[in-house]
Amino acid sequence: MTDQSFDVVVVGGGPGGYVTAIRGAQLKLKVALVERENLGGICLNWGCIPTKALLRSSEINHLLHTLPEYGFSAENVKFDLDKVVKRSRGVAKQLSSGVAHLLKKNKVTVFDGTGRLAGKGTLAVEKDGKPVATLKAKHIILATGARARVLPGIEPDGRFIWSYREAMVPDIMPKSLVVIGSGAIGIEFASFYRNMGAEVTVVEALPRILPVEDEEISAFMHKQFEKQGMKLLVGASVKGVEKGRDSVTVTIEAGGKAQKITAERVISAVGIVGNVENLGLEQAGVKVERTHVVVDGFGRTGVEGIYAIGDLTGPPWLAHKASHEGVVCIEHIAGLKPHPFETWNIPGCTYCRPQVASVGMTEAKAKEAGRKVKIGRFPFIGNGKAIAMGEPEGMIKTVFDAETGELLGAHMAGAEVTEMIQGYVVARQLETTEAELMHTVFPHPTISEAMHESVLDAYGQVIHF
Structure with missing residues (x-):
């Protein structure tokens, strides 16, 4: 059992926690990180990353069963489930080890255990019910994430x-x-x-x-x-x-x-519920609503020296949201005066087949907000690259403010849209209007040309459909 002092202690080593810890170290703060299970958190070990490895295998399986469409043939196509799962777990392990390396490289002290608030500026760390350390810090950042909601009568049993x-x-x-x-x-x-x-x-x-x-x-x-x-x-x-x-x-x-x-x-x-149990939140006076910690745009809980970021603070439950939220929080602590965190420009991606990606307001939300809108649409069947790839099933929809030309939202379904959505995210971050987007040159042949055509369609200038 050790007593140590730090400038900042981060509780949770997921994409919110470990990014926050590294950014804190870059800002010359003395940082500790407490993680009870695997560095990288649920996202890296049991969520975002291993599921994408599985989905990649399933995409390959789909392609192997559609080979004649591309001029190929194969007999007795089959898969080895153990190897599919093993590859997914291997990808997760590789990246988790990478996080450990990054934390060590940045001189972040890592504690293996569970953290609990134990008085002002104090965090008690335990492992298997035994005390590991008492950590002192002026700033404690909670990044304990969330878990799957369990419905009564449908509790997972590990078998059926x-x-x-x-x-x-x-x-x-x-x-x-x-x-x-x-x-x-x-x-x-x-x-x-x-x-x-x-x-x-x-x-x-x-x-x-x-x-x-x-x-x-x-x-x-x-x-x-x-x-x-x-x-x-x-x-x-x-x-x-x-x-x-x-x-x-x-x-x-x-x-x-x-x-x-x-x-x-x-x-x-x-659904998702926040990991708010056994953190000492109630005793510390931290406000919790519907299993999530209430914070402001800098991650402050209202209790001096206690902050929260990521899934613990509510939707959207996304790794990139947690990372950015953590950076804003730690930069505020370091006195850099960042812009407060907002969710207005956080993209969402779903890696099904075909993929789905979106950012900003839906058409319905824009109208509910009292906006007059212009809507643009473009189907992938009008895009040469999508047809050449054998992926003609898709569409892009853009939502503009009819009076100002502001890009209110973009919504996409189709091949590789999770990679393309960032174009619209950057456009919104720069407060781009339809004029800049319409005069941007998109490379040919790419699926991204459909993004341009969708913008043109909103203003009656679509070319290829």
Whole structure:
């Protein structure tokens, strides 16, 4: 057991915590980081990164089964599930080791254990119930993240009902699967398992899948998934789950009618709750609302010396949001006077097939805010590169303020849109109007030309459709 003093102590080593710690060290602060499990947090070890490795494998499986479209043929195409999972875990391990190296390189002191507020400027660190250290710091930043919400009666059991963890390391490739929830997590798993050959049913309580996306994008993706053979039940609720010897029967109610669906496995992906327990928040006087810590634009909780960032503070639950929020917080502590953190320009990406990406206001939100809008749309079927790639299914939608030309939002579905969305993010950050975008030269042939055409369409100047 050791007593040590630091300028800043960060609790949680995910993409919010470790980035904050490194930035603090760059600013010549003496920084400690406390992590109870794996550096890189859920995102790197059990979320963003390993799921993308799995999805890459499923994309390859899809391509291998569509080889004739590209002039190739192959017989007896199959996959080794153990190797697919092993590759995913290997990618996560490699990057987690990289985070450890970066922290060491920047002279951040790392403590293995669980942190708990223990008085003003004090954090007690324990491991397996035993004291490890008492850390003193003027500034304590909480970055403990969030976890999957568990619904009563649908608790993951590690066998028939999976959380995201079991879904990432499956012991079998189920022939049939029910996914409860159609947000980014649920849809990514639905897409992975469907592309690997499983019969997939998605159950969504709200009236449409991908409910945070623009309605047109949701409708477009609904059709795409149905073409792929998914069964989508919207406005539906799970009334019960009955486990059998080798399967699970899910009772679903939609439109006043109940139906039973039997599948080999169920994935529960019904939301996020903040990791606020056992941190000493109540004793410290930190305000918590609906499992999330309340903060201002600099991560301040209202209690002197205590800050919170990332998923712990609420939506959007995104790694890049957590990292940026942490940088703003630590730069404020260091006296650099950064702009307060805001969520108005945080892009969202869903890595299903085809991909989905968006930033800013949907058309409906813009109208609710009293904006008069101009809408531009462009389908991938009008884009030469998309057709040449064999990826003609996609669309881009842009939302402009009709009076000022401000780019209010951009919404995309199709191949590689998660890479392209940053173009619109930069445009919004620079407060670009339609004039600058219309006069920007986009390279040919690229899918990004569809972004330009969507802008042109909003102002009646579209060329290729």
